[in-house]
Amino acid sequence: MSLHATLDERPLPAVASLPPLAELVGSDLVSPLVTGGAVRYVNLDLAASAPALRAVVDRVTEFLPYCSSVHRGSGYASMVSTSAYETSRRVIAAFVGARPDDVVQVVRNTTDAFNLLAAVVPGEVVHLDLEHHANLLPWQARGARGVEARETLEETLSALELELLAAPAALLAVTGASNVTGELLPVQRLAALAHRHGARIAVDAAQWAPHRRIDVAGLGVDYLALSGHKLYAPYGAGVLVGRRDWLDAAAPHLLGGGAVREVSLGGVTWAAAPARHEAGTPNVVGAVALAAACEVIGSLPDGALERHEGLLRERLVAGLDAVAGVRRLELWPGEAEAIGVVTFGVDGHSAEAVAHYLSAEWGIGVRDGRFCAHPLLQRLNGGRTAVRASLGLGSSSEDVDRLVEALRHLVDHGPTAAYGSDHLPDPDPRPLPAWARWSGPPRACS
Known part of the structure; x- marks a missing residue:
């Protein structure tokens, strides 16, 4: 097992633009940014809960x-x-x-x-x-x-x-x-x-x-x-x-x-x-x-899902490996085939801070925490939380590239917005739909 340091500068694999393999509800969802404006929401949290297929x-x-x-x-x-x-x-x-x-x-x-x-x-x-x-x-x-x-x-x-x-x-x-x-x-x-x-x-x-x-x-x-x-x-x-x-x-x-x-x-x-x-x-x-x-x-053609996800994962891993200070978590490096789930840390930044930055400034949804797998995170990451990006049927090469670009910007320049001790943007002008507004205690990170 290793916390795999990724400090080299390998380029992203030269693959053609890869669109989603199937249509998911919410694929046209727009995410407001704390820095102003809005972008198409990139959902890289499919391993937690995936939107419905159309x-x-x-x-x-x-x-x-x-x-x-x-x-x-x-x-x-x-x-x-x-x-x-x-x-x-x-x-x-x-x-x-x-x-x-x-x-x-x-x-x-x-x-x-x-x-x-x-x-x-x-x-x-x-x-x-x-x-x-x-x-x-x-x-x-x-x-x-x-x-x-x-x-x-x-x-x-x-x-x-x-x-x-x-x-x-x-x-x-x-x-x-x-x-x-x-x-x-x-x-x-x-x-x-x-x-x-x-x-x-x-x-x-x-x-x-x-x-x-x-x-x-x-x-x-x-x-x-x-x-x-x-x-x-x-x-x-x-x-x-x-x-x-x-x-x-x-x-x-x-x-x-x-x-x-x-x-x-x-x-x-x-x-x-x-x-x-x-x-x-x-x-x-x-x-x-x-x-x-x-x-x-x-009903997907034999191998279509594996090929689609394999190309995206390869692009994501190569992109992460090219950003100084990004470290991937692996159990058995080079031994096991893997699905489109990649977990990592960024030196100098807590997982919570990275996740909120990606959401607030880039419109990217990832998961931070210990992923309801505390013993494994203890072994791989000393019990500290990490960031997980997960791919699926609705993922595209554009999604992967935006995540890599956002992480590179974080490492090179830091966040643009101000964040509080809870890692949330302060202030946070992003509106929630009226039916989704909730005031309660801070979330538990698991």
């Missing part, structure tokens, strides 16, 4: 007139809603390459998915220390065995194998792609490693699914979790996809209507999964939106 909004708009009770009504709108909800499961299953008998459990998000899975695992769990808190805290709460990532990827795999050899485990929980460095883990090898020692594998695909094609069956993945708000469908739904037996044997995730077969004053007979863990009125709009996003991304 096709997703269109599908939701088409569905909304039919939105009604699911599984409980005989009216025409209810019939449409029920069919749309169950069809969404099949679309999502196909998108991730699920097995025919896998359950597609609709949940709120990846955090919800792993909290559900943590309650059904019939044994001990092993995980890495580089996980997002969604794939860390549920396991910690049940006394799971954490393994520290090593200096190399191969050493990390060996450490996991030794842990699984030391004592039996029911589950190995890993991420498919780091939400901090973007580095991809060798999921197929990890699945084989887990199975070799009698464990199943659960994969956090929150960052993986928006950037790469997934084949649950082909890779040997037993459980996979993802969030709609990372996959251009921010309507409050995610999924846990995986094997049925543990889900059918466990107590329901929530207690209520829809999760039962029969109720009396003396007891209850619970339904099988997925209904067993979907008590209450389901988020049919979220499921429809997530399925629509899966259809759009799944």
Whole structure:
């Protein structure tokens, strides 16, 4: 692992202008600047939450007139809603390459998915220390065995194998792609490693699914979790996809209507999964939106997403490496392929100051903090916060170039505006829409 110093002056790669791969809602959003005027907003915070694909909004708009009770009504709108909800499961299953008998459990998000899975695992769990808190805290709460990532990827795999050899485990929980460095883990090898020692594998695909094609069956993945708000469908739904037996044997995730077969004053007979863990009125709009996003991304030509993102990431990395004092965070430099997520620091400037400068003076949105991955930031950056730029379907070479130019200007000339001790512009004349105005305590940085 390294905090990679980037002090050379390499030019940006000579590539033609690269437009977005798909249309996102908000692509024409205008951001006011504290220095006067306004510019097109550049959203490089897609790894946190991505705007909806235009096709997703269109599908939701088409569905909304039919939105009604699911599984409980005989009216025409209810019939449409029920069919749309169950069809969404099949679309999502196909998108991730699920097995025919896998359950597609609709949940709120990846955090919800792993909290559900943590309650059904019939044994001990092993995980890495580089996980997002969604794939860390549920396991910690049940006394799971954490393994520290090593200096190399191969050493990390060996450490996991030794842990699984030391004592039996029911589950190995890993991420498919780091939400901090973007580095991809060798999921197929990890699945084989887990199975070799009698464990199943659960994969956090929150960052993986928006950037790469997934084949649950082909890779040997037993459980996979993802969030709609990372996959251009921010309507409050995610999924846990995986094997049925543990889900059918466990107590329901929530207690209520829809999760039962029969109720009396003396007891209850619970339904099988997925209904067993979907008590209450389901988020049919979220499921429809997530399925629509899966259809759009799944219909892209083979390799198109990887090529688009690869060119943009290469340009971004080369640009950052050419700005003195910019340092990229990496787990295993040169060992792992990576998605369009790049995290860095700027010497002499806090991450919060950099992020507010980019927003206030350049109209660029990035994420600063520890990215809900505190143990990993402790290892890579001494616990200090960093800045993350994340690319996706709606990103362009113009977006990358503006970020690099802004950072070069910061290093060479410093900020133009005045900033307070909280790193916010002072004064800040940028207006918020009336419906979005809020006065409250300062945000927590996580």
